[in-house]
Amino acid sequence: MIQLYIARLKCLFRNKESLFWCYMFPILLATCFFFAFNNLWKVEDFTTIKIAYVNEGTQEDKLNQILTSQKMNNMNMFDVNQCDISKAKKLLEDGNIEAYVVGSEDPVLYIKENGLNQTIMKSFLDSYRQRADAIADIIKVNPNAIKEGLMNDSMQQNEFVKEASQGKKPQSLLTYFYALLAFTCIYAANWGLDEVINIQANLSNRGARVSVSPINKMKLFLCNLLAAFTAHLGSISLLFAYMYFAIKVDFGNNLLYLFMICLLGSLAGLALGGTVGVWVKKKVEVKEAILTIAVMGGGFLSGMMVPDIKYTIAEKFPLLAYINPVNLVADAMYSLYYYDTYDRFYLDAFVLGIITVVLGVASYIGIRRKNYASI
C-alpha cells in the first residue's frame, strides 16, 4: 500500500505541467497582486490636502489662519502655501497643489478637476462663509450675543460622530487573495481527473493495464487519490505560507479553521474532477476544458479578477454563490477575517461539505464494478 502511494506521489511530482499550474502559477499571481496593490491599500487614506492661498491684501487674514490650523483626526487638513496668483496658477497646473483659494471675505476656489479633496475643500469654505452669516443672523436677533461668547462658540468645533467598535478594516483588495487561495484549493479538480483517467480502463492505456493487474482497483484508486491529495496539499501549504509570511496577507485570527476549509476545498476539488472524469463521456481535452472553465469561472465569480463580482453574485444570484465551491471557500475565509461570529463560516463549510459528499458518491458510483470483456 505504502509503496503504491509513494510511487504515485513520485509520478505526480514528475508531471511538470501540473506542478507549474498548481505550485508556481498561484505564487506568481499572488506576487503580481502584491506588487500591483502594494500602494492601493493606503490609497483611500486621507492625507493632508495641498493647497495655495492668495491673499488679497487684507491685513488680518482669518481664513488663512483657520485653513492652516484646521485639524482632523490629529492631522492637518490643509498644507497651505501662501503665494501670489501667478505662482498659485503654476502650482495648480503642474499638479503640485489640488486647489487654490483667492480672497478672504468672499473666497473663490480654483481647481483643475473634480474630486473628493476638492469637495472637502469646497465644503470647508462653505462652512466658513456660512458661519460668518450665522454670526450676522444671531447678532440681529440677539445683540448681546457677542458679549455672551458668540465668537468663542462659533470657533469651537465639536465632534458629533464617533467610530463604532472597531473590528477588522474593510479591505476589498483582500478578496483577490482569498479567491486565489480558494481557486488553488478547488484546482485539485485537475488532479482528481488525472486519477480517474489513470484508473479507468476505457479512458487510458494505463487504466487498462491496471485493470488486469491483481491489485484491488478501489484500493489502488484510494492510494492514488491520497497521493494526489498530499501533493495538492503541498501546493496549498506553500501558497498559504507565501501569502502569510512573505507578503503578509491578513487572514484573521483563526488559522485552524482556515486550514480546515482549505482541506475541505481540496477534497471538494478532487471529487469534482473525479465526477467530471467519470460521467462526462467525451475526450480528455473536453473534460479538461470543462474543469478549467468551472474552476477559472468559479474563481472569476468569487472575485479573483474583480472583487465586485463576488458581491454582485451574492446579491443577485445567491444560489450560484452557494453552488460555486471556489466562492464557498473564499467566502469562508472572508467571514473568518471580517465577522465576529462563525455563523457564516459554518454555513459555507456545511454547504461545501454536502457538495463534496455528493460529488464523491457520484464519482464512486461511476468507478465501481466496471468490467470489460475486451477493450
Next chain:
Amino acid sequence: MQVFNTYFKILKKRLVAILIYASIFLFLTIAMTENQNVNNKKFETQKVNIMVINENGKDALMDGFMKYMGSYVNFVEPKEGEEARKDMLFYGKVQYILTIPSKFSNEFLNHGTVQLTKQTVPNSTQAMSVDNAINNYFNMGKVYLKNVKNINVEQLNSYIAENFKKQTSVQLDVKVQDDVAYNNEFNEFYFNVLAYIMIAAFITSVSMIMFSFNGIDIRRRHTAAPLTSRKMNIFLLLANLVFVLAYIIMFIVVGFMLNKCRMINLSTLFMWLNALVFGLTALSISYLVGITVENRKTIGALSTAISLSFAFLSGIFVPQQYLGAAVLRVASFLPSYWYVKANRTLVYITSLQNKELAEVFGYMGIQLGFAAAIICIALVISKRKRQQAF
C-alpha cells in the same frame, strides 16, 4: 508561398484560443468603461455613498439634517442585518454607515452631549468628508441654539437652510475639452489592456506556429527541400507581420467603434502607432518563446505567466502612479512599461509642437530596442539549433 499558407493553416487551429482572448478583452473593456461618462466642465461635488440607520425616528431636526446632508452624500437604502451592512462596507457599496441613536434630537436640542456612531473604512478620505459635513451642521446648530433665545426647530432649520444658500464659487480651470479628454483616456485604457491581450494571444498563436516549424523532424525535412532557408525565413517573417498587422488593425477599428467620443486626433494616431510598435515587440517575444520551448504545453503556461506578470508589473491593470518605486524600477526592464508610459504621455498631446512628443518617440525607441535585442537572442538560439540538427 507554401510556408506562408502553412502558417495560416496552423493559425486556424489556434483560432479558438485567440478568440477567447479577444472576447475576454472586449468584455473587460466594455465592463470597465461602461460607467465612464463625459465629464462636465462644471464643478460637481463628489458624493459619498452613505447608509443612515435612523433609530431616532423622523422629526423636524432630522428632516433639516438629511436635507443638508443630501448635498454631500448619496443615501443608500438601509439593509436589514449587520452582516449585509458590513458586506456593503467591505465591497465599497457604501463608504459610511451612520447610526443615529434614539432620542438623539431630544438630547441635542437640550444641549446634551450625545454622539452619532459611524462605521467606515477608518481614516479614509470619504469618511473624512462626511464627518466634516456632519460636524458643520451640528456645530452650526449648536451656535444657534445657544445664542438665540427660545429658538424652535423650524426656525433653526430655516436659519441653516438660509445660510446654506451662500455657496463658495468654484472656478474649474479646464485645459482640454471634455470629449477630447474622454477620447484620449478611453484610448489609453483600451490600448493598455490591448498590450496584455497581444502578449497572451501572440504567444499562444505565434509561438505555437514557430514551435511547429522548429520541430527537429520538420527542420530536417526542410533542409532537404528545394526551398532555401532564407526564403523560408522571409516568408515566415512576412506571415508573422501580416498576422500581427491584421490583428492590431482589427482591434484599432473595434476600439474606435467602442469609444463614445470617437475622434481621430494626434493623440489617437500616435497611440495607434505605439500599439503597432508594441505589436512588433510582442511578436519578437513570441518568436523567442516559440523557438526555445521544447514542449507544446509549456507554451500555454508561458503565455499566461508572461502576459500576467507584464500586465501587473507595468501598470496595465493598476495604473503606474499607484505602483511602488521599486516595482516601477523592475518594470522598466519590461517593454510594456515603456508602452504604457508612452500612452500616458500621449493623453495630453495636442499638437506636434508639444515637447513631450520627443519623450514618446524615446519610449517607442526603447520598445524597438527591446524587440531588436530579443530578435538577436532568438537568432543566436536559432543558429545553434540549426547546427544541432545534424
